[in-house]
Amino acid sequence: xxxxxxxxxxxxxxxxxxxxxxxxxxxxxxxxxxxxxxxxxxxxxxxxxxxxxxxxxxxxxxxxxxxxxxxxxxxxxxxxxxxxxxxxxxxxxxxxxxxxxxxxxxxxxxxxxxxxxxxxxxxxxxxxxxxxxxxxxxxxxxxxxxxxxxxxxxxxxxxxxxxxxxxxxxxxxxxxxxxxxxxxxxxxxxxxxxxxxxxxxxxxxxxxxxxxxxxxxxxxxxxxxxxxxxxxxxxxxxxxxxxxxxxxxxxxxxxxxxxxxxxxxxxxx
Amino acid sequence: xxxxxxxxxxxxxxxxxxxxxxxxxxxxxxxxxxxxxxxxxxxxxxxxxxxxxxxxxxxxxxxxxxxxxxxxxxxxxxxxxxxxxxxxxxxxxxxxxxxxxxxxxxxxxxxxxxxxxxxxxxxxxxxxxxxxxxxxxxxxxxxxxxxxxxxxxxxxxxxxxxxxxxxxxxxxxxxxxxxxxxxxxxxxxxxxxxxxxxxxxxxxxxxxxxxxxxxxxxxxxxxxxxxxxxxxxxxxxxxxxxxxxxxxxxxxxxxxxxxxxxxxxxxxxxxxxxxxxxxxxxxxxxxxxxxxxxxxxxxxxxxxxxxxxxxxxxxxxxxxxxxxxxxxxxxxxxxxxxxxxxxxxxxxxxxxxxxxxxxxxxxxxxxxxxxxxxxxxxxxxxxxxxxxxxxxxxxxxxxxxxxxxxxxxxxxxxxxxxxxxxxxxxxxxxxxxx
Numbered sequence: 022x023x024x025x026x027x028x029x030x031x032x033x034x035x036x037x038x039x040x041x042x043x044x045x046x047x048x049x050x051x052x053x054x055x056x057x058x059x060x061x062x063x064x065x066x067x068x069x070x071x072x073x074x075x076x077x078x079x080x081x082x083x084x085x086x087x088x089x090x091x092x093x094x095x096x097x098x099x100x101x102x103x104x105x106x107x108x109x110x111x112x113x114x115x116x117x118x119x120x121x122x123x124x125x126x127x128x129x130x131x132x133x134x135x136x137x138x139x140x141x142x143x144x145x146x147x148x149x150x151x152x153x154x155x156x157x158x159x160x161x162x163x164x165x166x167x168x169x170x171x172x173x174x175x176x177x178x179x180x181x182x183x184x185x186x187x188x189x190x191x192x193x194x195x196x197x198x199x200x201x202x203x204x205x206x207x208x209x210x211x212x213x214x215x216x217x218x219x220x221x222x223x224x225x226x227x228x229x230x231x232x233x234x235x236x237x238x239x240x241x242x243x244x245x246x247x248x249x250x251x252x253x254x255x256x257x258x259x260x261x262x263x264x265x266x267x268x269x270x271x272x273x274x275x276x277x278x279x280x281x282x283x284x285x286x287x288x289x290x
Numbered sequence: 291x292x293x294x295x296x297x298x299x300x301x302x303x304x305x306x307x308x309x310x311x312x313x314x315x316x317x318x319x320x321x322x323x324x325x326x327x328x329x330x331x332x333x334x335x336x337x338x339x340x341x342x343x344x345x346x347x348x349x350x351x352x353x354x355x356x357x358x359x360x361x362x363x364x365x366x367x368x369x370x371x372x373x374x375x376x377x378x379x380x381x382x383x384x385x386x387x388x389x390x391x392x393x394x395x396x397x398x399x400x401x402x403x404x405x406x407x408x409x410x411x412x413x414x415x416x417x418x419x420x421x422x423x424x425x426x427x428x429x430x431x432x433x434x435x436x437x438x439x440x441x442x443x444x445x446x447x448x449x450x451x452x453x454x455x456x457x458x459x460x461x462x463x464x465x466x467x468x469x470x471x472x473x474x475x476x477x478x479x480x481x482x483x484x485x486x487x488x489x490x491x492x493x494x495x496x497x498x499x500x501x502x503x504x505x506x507x508x509x510x511x512x513x514x515x516x517x518x519x520x521x522x523x524x525x526x527x528x529x530x531x532x533x534x535x536x537x538x539x540x541x542x543x544x545x546x547x548x549x550x551x552x553x554x555x556x557x558x559x560x561x562x563x564x565x566x567x568x569x570x571x572x573x574x575x576x577x578x579x580x581x582x583x584x585x586x587x588x589x590x591x592x593x594x595x596x597x598x599x600x601x602x603x604x605x606x607x608x609x610x611x612x613x614x615x616x617x618x619x620x621x622x623x624x625x626x627x628x629x630x631x632x633x634x635x636x637x638x639x640x641x642x643x644x645x646x647x648x649x650x651x652x653x654x655x656x657x658x659x660x661x662x663x664x665x666x667x668x669x670x671x672x673x674x675x676x677x678x679x680x681x682x683x684x685x686x687x688x689x690x691x692x693x694x695x696x697x698x699x700x701x702x703x704x705x706x707x708x709x710x711x712x713x714x715x716x717x718x719x720x721x722x723x724x
Contacts, residue, residue: 043360050438138545224463226463229352
């Protein structure tokens with residue numbers, strides 16, 4: 022009888038904190054079931070056994086920040102049939118993309134005594150800037166249930182069910198009182214992609230944008246509301262510049278406010 | 291991968307596996323003698339100390355936790371304590387207890403991951419835990435359930451397991467009610483029993499003779515096994531307050547690593563993490579953890595890094611025991627955080643991450659904007675100790691077949707549970723015989 026081959030899974034890491042690939046090992050109740058359906062063929066953080074590619078499903082964590090990784094991502098793409106980026110680093114450049122707004126040379130000299138030993142690119146960029154990506158899973162960190170959904174959907178040949186609406190929708194669904202309306206706490210919920218389950222508002226805290234922009238976010242309107250609540254232009258720049266700072270809608274809005282900060286400085290001179 | 295000539299041999303591990311992050315190892319051997327060992331860290335630099343400049347100290351914990359997805363609590367704790375030190379804020383009572391509780395969760399989760407999924411396969415000769423589970427399914431199931439118990443504490447108190455959201459300067463955004471916290475109790479009672487079993491099981495694993503004369507460094511607190519506070523002490527008389535850390539410890543930038551190498555004045559290398567903590571704080575363990583350690587054949591001092599898997603298991607047991615104590619004595623505080631007034635200042639802190647002491651220093655202005663930041667993660671402090679272990683280990687095992695030697699060298703590295711993501715500011719194995 023012919024044995025049916027299990028699809029091969031590979032997990033790749035670029036510049037990142039390891040948290041998103043850890044999410045797979047954090048599936049304590051499901052890990053063995055997953056391993057029963059898919060061959061964990063290349064997952065260095067979890068196994069010393071590296072099975073040769075090509076791989077059916079590749080999960081890519083991290084952003085591109087070095088000349089070496091800029092080349093390696095193409096090798097990963099060539100070895101992968103279906104490539105999914107996982108997490109804010111891979112989908113938006115991550116927290117390390119804060120360098121993109123500054124001079125990286127200055128950053129190197131702040132941290133390292135011998136800048137000449139350090140090989141790095143000026144910008145931290147998402148994987149999709151370099152190769153074709155088949156599916157993007159958002160979050161800093163990703164939600165492990167959504168990761169399981171992506172694997173499930175891949176195994177069944179369907180589209181993963183990961184809604185692109187805002188955190189606000191999830192708050193309403195959970196019955197969480199709106200922290201911005203009720204307490205005047207600035208919250209990125211209206212422009213942020215759902216996926217976390219609207220955790221922060223349920224802990225009396227405003228959303229800080231871990232899952233990046235939702236589809237068609239009205240960033241301008243939210244920034245105006247933040248101003249009314251007393252936020253300065255500089256505050257608005259900072260609140261938009263976290264793990265998804267380089268995602269286009271957040272970037273555009275923060276740059277608009279950065280211009281205002283500069284203009285105000287010039288005027289006061 | 292391998293090069294051989296009459297006098298030379300090269301063994302390389304290009305990418306160390308079952309460690310968190312990216313690194314390798316390069317060992318140079320000439321005429322059967324190890325002449326150089328380099329722990330290589332290729333983790334791309336992410337410049338956290340630079341990107342914190344200009345950010346508000348109140349949002350820093352959300353940023354520093356992104357250094358490491360395995361031990362985000364450690365970063366959040368060191369960060370908020372450094373800020374609180376600068377502001378003269380003291381977080382006491384039940385809020386302090388809740389911070390110990392969430393740290394217990396991280397030790398349980400991180401240690402269980404290392405003991406069962408990363409380290410145990412070395413001793414039982416498997417490539418990974420999934421393969422181990424084919425012959426010992428009950429082992430991996432116990433490990434995963436134990437890990438889950440730790441993660442449940444973090445998820446409950448922190449909002450989610452990775453990069454939790456509930457910790458802030460002064461305390462928490464939201465403190466749990468006593469009733470809701472009690473829901474964790476049953477799972478933790480199971481976990482404490484499972485941790486006892488883990489200590490007994492790991493004690494029976496085969497350990498090579500490898501006692502080393504280490505310089506151990508850890509926190510020590512007046513009455514408690516250390517998490518968030520204490521003096522920095524060593525087994526050779528060091529005893530300093532945290533604020534004096536930089537006077538005695540320095541960092542060096544070497545070409546083969548994007549992690550800075552730490553050293554202690556007048557010493558070549560030192561050792562942080564579970565073994566150091568245990569050796570310097572054995573008398574501070576709970577009676578149950580102490581008895582289990584002795585029953586497992588450990589003494590009050592353990593100098594064999596291969597036995598770190600047993601010590602890590604003892605620490606899981608302690609963390610379960612301590613978590614249960616905290617939950618039992620918990621009363622909901624009036625406010626979830628202490629009030630404070632923002633002012634300019636410089637603050638330092640050191641907390642016990644699962645892998646060892648994690649030092650922070652922040653200086654910020656009147657508005658709380660960070661002027662400069664210094665972060666010293668545990669793995670960068672252990673780099674020299676790992677290299678020095680390999681210098682000792684390789685000559686004793688030089689007759690082993692190439693592949694076996696390579697595996698054993700990786701195991702020496704894994705004894706430290708290195709977290710390379712953290713250290714970047716850290717590792718592949720090359721053994722080169724020249």
